[in-house]
Amino acid sequence: MSDQTLSRRNFLIQNVKLGAGAFIAPSLLTQNNFANKPVSKNGDTEPIIDIHQHTNYNKRSDDDLIAHQRAMGISITILQPAGHPKEYGSTYYGMANGLQADIGPNEAAYALAQRFPGEFLFAANEIPDLPGAITEIEKYLQLGAKMIGESKFGVECDSLAMQEIYKLADKYDVPVLMHWLYNTYNRNFERFEKMVKKYKRVNFIGHAQTWWAHIDKNQKDDNNWYPMTKVTPGGLTDRLLDYPNVWGDFSGRSGFNSLYRNTDHVQNFLTRHQDKLLFGSDCWDRTAKAEDNCIGTNLLQIIRKLAPNKTIERKILYENAKKLLKL
Numbered sequence: 001m002s003d004q005t006l007s008r009r010n011f012l013i014q015n016v017k018l019g020a021g022a023f024i025a026p027s028l029l030t031q032n033n034f035a036n037k038p039v040s041k042n043g044d045t046e047p048i049i050d051i052h053q054h055t056n057y058n059k060r061s062d063d064d065l066i067a068h069q070r071a072m073g074i075s076i077t078i079l080q081p082a083g084h085p086k087e088y089g090s091t092y093y094g095m096a097n098g099l100q101a102d103i104g105p106n107e108a109a110y111a112l113a114q115r116f117p118g119e120f121l122f123a124a125n126e127i128p129d130l131p132g133a134i135t136e137i138e139k140y141l142q143l144g145a146k147m148i149g150e151s152k153f154g155v156e157c158d159s160l161a162m163q164e165i166y167k168l169a170d171k172y173d174v175p176v177l178m179h180w181l182y183n184t185y186n187r188n189f190e191r192f193e194k195m196v197k198k199y200k201r202v203n204f205i206g207h208a209q210t211w212w213a214h215i216d217k218n219q220k221d222d223n224n225w226y227p228m229t230k231v232t233p234g235g236l237t238d239r240l241l242d243y244p245n246v247w248g249d250f251s252g253r254s255g256f257n258s259l260y261r262n263t264d265h266v267q268n269f270l271t272r273h274q275d276k277l278l279f280g281s282d283c284w285d286r287t288a289k290a291e292d293n294c295i296g297t298n299l300l301q302i303i304r305k306l307a308p309n310k311t312i313e314r315k316i317l318y319e320n321a322k323k324l325l326k327l
């Protein structure tokens with residue numbers, strides 16, 4: 001390891017090699033983890049809603065998940081189930097089963113939510129083009145699912161199957177959380193705007209690599225999942241967020257990267273979209289410590305650091321999700 005590993009670029013490259021979760025902003029490492037649980041002036045702990053977690057995430061146990069969420073200081077967690085495992089075209093013959101991370105299906109999220117009412121809530125999901133998918137999702141919506149997601153399947157975003165999902169979301173007045181990965185999950189991002197206009201009453205929540213890369217007007221190479229270049233406002237995602245029914249979920253390395261890649265644009269971005277941005281963690285570590293590469297904790301720190309003011313910080317960490325999910 002050369003001394004150059006201390007440079008920002010090499011730090012990133014080194015950490016990227018460790019995998020998607022193994023990414024920490026060096027400047028954030030020095031902050032202590034007690035920052036996760038700030039106390040307001042009147043002595044209350046400030047509540048946080050995490051809209052994006054999973055059961056059995058890379059085989060993490062329920063007990064470890066619960067401990068992780070409590071260590072992060074989360075008041076309410078929304079569990080996003082996978083579809084049921086199936087060797088099928090839209091799971092790339094099993095590759096995408098368990099959302100590509102061994103994540104549990106509806107039954108698992110629902111069961112955990114029943115054990116901790118109010119602290120853990122659940123979404124509903126299924127492989128969209130599987131026969132019976134709508135019946136399966138509807139069953140869990142009737143049981144109280146707060147949203148449909150995480151929709152991460154090998155389908156076109158404007159396919160008939162996805163449009164059935166959007167119609168169901170409309171019927172139950174719940175948002176749909178979509179994972180966008182170029183040429184892989186929810187394909188044809190450039191055609192999504194049509195869906196946003198067609199299903200005006202549906203709240204769409206965007207997340208993942210292609211979503212966050214496209215805050216930049218100059219995002220050209222969709223195989224560059226975590227661009228580090230300067231952000232020029234006006235990218236497709238930036239424009240989509242101007243629609244009243246489009247929201248952004250910061251969870252995962254992609255959301256973190258959108259805040260970290262260059263901080264010049266962040267205050268402007270957070271100000272313009274302050275009512276539409278949501279905190280999610282989507283990390284599978286067990287400790288919730290920044291030094292253990294906990295994305296959720298790193299996200300909490302960078303949002304608190306870069307939010308233009310306390311009001312916007314509270315909207316992103318709590319108020320926006322409370323309003324959107326009617327909690």
Ligand SMILES: [Zn+2]
Pocket residue numbers: 052054080099150282
């Ligand atoms: Zn996820």
Ligand SMILES: [Zn+2]
Pocket residue numbers: 068281283284285286288289293294295296297
């Ligand atoms: Zn974590």
